[in-house]
Amino acid sequence: MGIVKSQWLEQEERGWQDPETWVCQHCIGEDSHLRQLVRKNLGGVSCSYCKSKTRKAAPIAVLMAAVLFGVKYSYNDEANAGCPYDREFNIEYMSSRDVLEQVLDVEGLDWSDALKNDVAEAFANTGWVDAPDGDWMGSYNHERLHWSWESFAHAVKFQSRFHFQTRKRPRSYSDDLVSVHEMLPFLGQLVRQHSMVRKLPVATILQRVRPGKHPHSVLELGPPPKEKASAGRMNPAGIPYLYLAYDEKTALAETRSKKGDQVTISQWSPIRDLHVIDLSCFPRCPSVFSDKRREHDLVQFLYKFTDEISKPVAHDGSEHIEYVPTQVVSEYFAQAFKHAKSKRVDGLIYPSAVAQDGRNLVLFPQYDDGQATHTHEAFAAMELNVSRSGRVNSCGNTVI
Numbered sequence: 001m002g003i004v005k006s007q008w009l010e011q012e013e014r015g016w017q018d019p020e021t022w023v024c025q026h027c028i029g030e031d032s033h034l035r036q037l038v039r040k041n042l043g044g045v046s047c048s049y050c051k052s053k054t055r056k057a058a059p060i061a062v063l064m065a066a067v068l069f070g071v072k073y074s075y076n077d078e079a080n081a082g083c084p085y086d087r088e089f090n091i092e093y094m095s096s097r098d099v100l101e102q103v104l105d106v107e108g109l110d111w112s113d114a115l116k117n118d119v120a121e122a123f124a125n126t127g128w129v130d131a132p133d134g135d136w137m138g139s140y141n142h143e144r145l146h147w148s149w150e151s152f153a154h155a156v157k158f159q160s161r162f163h164f165q166t167r168k169r170p171r172s173y174s175d176d177l178v179s180v181h182e183m184l185p186f187l188g189q190l191v192r193q194h195s196m197v198r199k200l201p202v203a204t205i206l207q208r209v210r211p212g213k214h215p216h217s218v219l220e221l222g223p224p225p226k227e228k229a230s231a232g233r234m235n236p237a238g239i240p241y242l243y244l245a246y247d248e249k250t251a252l253a254e255t256r257s258k259k260g261d262q263v264t265i266s267q268w269s270p271i272r273d274l275h276v277i278d279l280s281c282f283p284r285c286p287s288v289f290s291d292k293r294r295e296h297d298l299v300q301f302l303y304k305f306t307d308e309i310s311k312p313v314a315h316d317g318s319e320h321i322e323y324v325p326t327q328v329v330s331e332y333f334a335q336a337f338k339h340a341k342s343k344r345v346d347g348l349i350y351p352s353a354v355a356q357d358g359r360n361l362v363l364f365p366q367y368d369d370g371q372a373t374h375t376h377e378a379f380a381a382m383e384l385n386v387s388r389s390g391r392v393n394s395c396g397n398t399v400i
Helices: 003-014 032-040 061-071 096-107 113-122 141-158 180-193 248-254 293-309 324-335
Strands: 197-200 206-211 242-245 262-270 274-278 347-351 359-363 382-391
Touching (some): 032 061, 061 096, 096 113, 141 293, 141 324, 180 293, 206 248, 248 262, 293 324, 293 347
Parallel strands (some): 274 347
Antiparallel strands (some): 197 274
């Protein structure tokens, strides 16, 4: 076999040829994995694209396998994608430049036209089709995980509220990635795996708003007694949780306070370090160009899951049903979930559904031998600092 033919076969097998150009970290953008590949292979040659005299560059060949791997997360060639062999079936094909631009756009990378052209022309395949996770009829794992959550939410809202974990059956090909009875342990595993339990220090100041004017006491400004505890986003009716916000504006928004409303605002702080699950601070999502594909999908699911549990819900009576999935999840974290050294968590931080960039903290009741303590003893880890009453002004974040 001739040398030229041998090289051609090698290029076809790996899916790319060497562009024989050089690129620097600046031109490759902010993707951590691609930058690392460049950094590990820096040479004494200047960048072929920015022509910088000061920036060192690496052969673009060291990136080609990773870039192709990232492209094949969403696209593939017709044969390997499993497209039907039917002349009457219309399949839309895309060029290498098209699919590369789509991937770069999703990843927020702004490459120069010259760099995109060189990489696209180096791909052995020239006709691409949509193929999530490499399969024309496929789906991404993070999508299947989200569909699993939707199945869980539907089951606890409309099928079985208290015994959904007993409906176990052998898994079939068409089943969700995570079954209904596996969902809660799966969420707990994600929280542990991504170290999402963090310490809330004593110095933390949190805000709470109660509509109306109230005596400035813990009994009045804390959680309601169990006889008066209505269902909330995280707690079922009759089981009071303590809801707090990280800032006054978020606390007012959560109670839907508007200009002129009479309110009482109080500040609270922990009297001991609390351990809480933080759904407002996500783990870093691995690069789509790296081999950490499973982790990439898990983090993508965490993003979507947090959006789901903090999404706005219309207060028209339907909230009693719509809040059920988050109530079930909260009760699991409050009573069954354990993190390091088999410790229970005290609460959950989650993004506000009504205040942009706002964060809320919900504190779970403390349990002694499986029994909840008295309502206010259950939240004895918090102390009331100061409070004031007044009416909401036009700024929407202070009282007068």
